[in-house]
Amino acid sequence: MSEILSNLAQDCHRILSETPGPDGREKIAELLQNLLSDPANVETLVPLTTGERDLLYQDAELGFCILAHNYDSPKTSPPHDHGPSWAIYAQARGETEMRDYDKIEDASAEKAGKVQVSRTYRLNPGVAHVYNEGDLHSPTREGPTSLVRIEGTDMSKVKRFRYELA
Numbered sequence: 001m002s003e004i005l006s007n008l009a010q011d012c013h014r015i016l017s018e019t020p021g022p023d024g025r026e027k028i029a030e031l032l033q034n035l036l037s038d039p040a041n042v043e044t045l046v047p048l049t050t051g052e053r054d055l056l057y058q059d060a061e062l063g064f065c066i067l068a069h070n071y072d073s074p075k076t077s078p079p080h081d082h083g084p085s086w087a088i089y090a091q092a093r094g095e096t097e098m099r100d101y102d103k104i105e106d107a108s109a110e111k112a113g114k115v116q117v118s119r120t121y122r123l124n125p126g127v128a129h130v131y132n133e134g135d136l137h138s139p140t141r142e143g144p145t146s147l148v149r150i151e152g153t154d155m156s157k158v159k160r161f162r163y164e165l166a
């Protein structure tokens with residue numbers, strides 16, 4: 001593990017232990033913004049050899065995960081939340097157009113929920129954004145992009161509901 005990753009993991013662990021709610025996540029987003037504003041750190045944390053979802057670190061005690069993502073072509077996701085978790089998206093290369101949504105109708109295992117767009121904004125390199133539990137969003141990436149994400153728990157093991165535009 002690189003020193004940068006190991007320091008980031010330790011800092012996240014300390015911040016989330018001291019300040020487990022949304023305020024702690026904002027502190028981590030600030031930390032990521034500072035880190036990723038230095039291209040050397042981008043190279044270390046998200047080298048271009050990174051896959052579409054590489055798990056860099058999972059905290060044994062708190063469960064949060066540090067992930068690196070590298071997309072070499074456009075990549076769009078439908079509206080989604082992060083189930084019982086939160087997530088921080090930190091742009092490292094390229095540009096993401098992010099949409100936030102208001103929920104119009106709840107989702108269930110049988111039926112997609114309904115949403116409407118509340119806000120559209122861009123994540124440029126060095127910008128990090130916190131999505132708390134239940135926040136709905138969708139990223140659109142029209143070219144190659146790289147990002148670092150921190151999730152409250154390993155979302156690859158969580159079943160999520162679908163949402164569609166109302």
Ligand SMILES: [Fe+2]
Pocket residue numbers: 080081082087137
């Ligand atoms: Fe997301």
